[in-house]
Amino acid sequence: MSKQWPLWEIFIRGQHGLNHRHVGSLHAPDADTAIKHARDVYTRRNEGVSIWAVEAQHIAASSPSEKGPLYEPSESKVYRHPTFFDIPDDVGAM
Amino acid sequence: MYAQMVKSEATQDDPDKLVAFQARIDAGEKIEPKDWMPEGYRKTLIRQIGQHAHSEIVGQLPEGNWITRAPTLERKAILLAKVQDEAGHGLYLYCAAETLGVSRDELTEMLLDGRMKYSSIFNYPTLTWADMGAVGWLVDGAAIMNQVPLQRTSFGPYSRAMIRICKEESFHQRQGFDIMMKMANGTEAQKRMAQDALNRFWYPSLMMFGPSDKDSVHSAQSMAWKIKMNTNDELRQKFVDQTVPQAEYLGLTVPDPDLRWNDDKGGYDFSEPDWAEFFDVIKGNGPCNVERLAARNKAWDDGAWVRDGLMAHADKKRARQMAAE
Ligand SMILES: [Fe+2]
Numbered sequence: 001m002s003k004q005w006p007l008w009e010i011f012i013r014g015q016h017g018l019n020h021r022h023v024g025s026l027h028a029p030d031a032d033t034a035i036k037h038a039r040d041v042y043t044r045r046n047e048g049v050s051i052w053a054v055e056a057q058h059i060a061a062s063s064p065s066e067k068g069p070l071y072e073p074s075e076s077k078v079y080r081h082p083t084f085f086d087i088p089d090d091v092g093a094m
Numbered sequence: 095m096y097a098q099m100v101k102s103e104a105t106q107d108d109p110d111k112l113v114a115f116q117a118r119i120d121a122g123e124k125i126e127p128k129d130w131m132p133e134g135y136r137k138t139l140i141r142q143i144g145q146h147a148h149s150e151i152v153g154q155l156p157e158g159n160w161i162t163r164a165p166t167l168e169r170k171a172i173l174l175a176k177v178q179d180e181a182g183h184g185l186y187l188y189c190a191a192e193t194l195g196v197s198r199d200e201l202t203e204m205l206l207d208g209r210m211k212y213s214s215i216f217n218y219p220t221l222t223w224a225d226m227g228a229v230g231w232l233v234d235g236a237a238i239m240n241q242v243p244l245q246r247t248s249f250g251p252y253s254r255a256m257i258r259i260c261k262e263e264s265f266h267q268r269q270g271f272d273i274m275m276k277m278a279n280g281t282e283a284q285k286r287m288a289q290d291a292l293n294r295f296w297y298p299s300l301m302m303f304g305p306s307d308k309d310s311v312h313s314a315q316s317m318a319w320k321i322k323m324n325t326n327d328e329l330r331q332k333f334v335d336q337t338v339p340q341a342e343y344l345g346l347t348v349p350d351p352d353l354r355w356n357d358d359k360g361g362y363d364f365s366e367p368d369w370a371e372f373f374d375v376i377k378g379n380g381p382c383n384v385e386r387l388a389a390r391n392k393a394w395d396d397g398a399w400v401r402d403g404l405m406a407h408a409d410k411k412r413a414r415q416m417a418a419e
């Protein structure tokens with residue numbers, strides 16, 4: 001059996017200046033073809049103006065078992081949110 | 095549906111882990127590929143998503159059959175776009191299945207050698223242009239019925255694939271209904287073609303939801319896991335209730351003498367499809383099973399040199415680049 005084309009993750013930036021967003025994956029032999037395939041599949045209805053293709057094997061991901069230790073430190077730091085501070089109405093918009 | 099009669103796998107995992115897993119699902123959490131999951135959940139999903147993906151791909155054949163013969167250039171462009179969308183649907187679903195540890199090529203080979211199934215509906219022929227209307231209206235309509243609730247399924251990648259697919263499906267159903275409207279309001283001959291298409295596709299469309307709940311033994315586990323959201327009969331009833339008024343609007347007759355509105359249940363009473371025919375089609379004896387699988391096998395074999403050639407070229411380019419660095 002022949003070798004399977006590698007898997008690419010596709011990120012697309014929409015028209016309104018937002019970040020590139022992950023939209024899905026596809027198989028392609030190389031980066032140029034990955035972008036062409038992404039154009040064909042993921043921008044069929046004006047979804048975007050810029051495509052990133054990243055070979056899936058190069059993406060490092062946090063592991064679900066680390067969820068606790070990774071995110072717990074931020075849970076106790078409510079003062080990082082603006083709503084933590086009571087600003088009197090008299091001060092006006094802030 | 096696109097995935098009919100998917101057998102839930104028994105699961106032999108650590109009971110504590112199973113309880114914790116079920117609690118996550120009950121709480122509405124999404125399960126992601128790297129999370130712990132029961133072996134049965136993984137295997138059932140591979141089978142279900144794989145079957146769904148195969149249906150999208152094989153489903154291109156009956157419609158692809160009419161692209162070169164569409165009555166106008168506009169109809170041709172529309173049908174082409176619809177069939178292209180279905181290729182994308184197959185891709186999204188194969189990618190979702192791949193996150194469960196099966197490769198795309200493995201899935202393809204299991205389709206090609208008959209180890210995996212696709213929906214029974216695509217084993218029926220598309221004989222006239224009116225069939226393009228009936229397929230979009232009824233077949234995509236039935237698919238939508240099933241796919242909309244699956245957007246809330248527990249497995250993250252499957253749910254996200256369903257959300258993308260649902261966005262495109264309503265174009266499919268509308269273009270089909272648009273063809274039916276043209277035909278049903280056309281000449282006598284066109285009207286006859288529209289009625290004939292409805293006659294042939296009505297019961298096969300009802301079969302898409304799978305066997306009756308009383309014969310569908312694998313639902314309970316899949317429903318607890320939220321990889322099946324409604325029972326087969328629930329969805330079939332919903333489909334009939336939605337479709338009958340549309341047929342009336344077209345001035346066409348649903349080919350069921352026992353169809354009538356039931357005030358008590360707030361829905362239509364209707365005849366069951368011929369389940370013996372359904373099981374026979376699933377077994378491989380439908381009008382087009384052999385043709386469909388032959389077409390997929392031919393496409394795969396004929397495309398081998400292209401896949402290999404592009405891969406070899408990419409490898410060579412990479413090697414050259416590495417040597418230059
Ligand atoms: Fe589809």
Ligand SMILES: [Fe+2]
Pocket residue numbers: 150153180234237
């Ligand atoms: Fe479809």
Ligand SMILES: [Fe+2]
Pocket residue numbers: 180234237263266
């Ligand atoms: Fe569709």
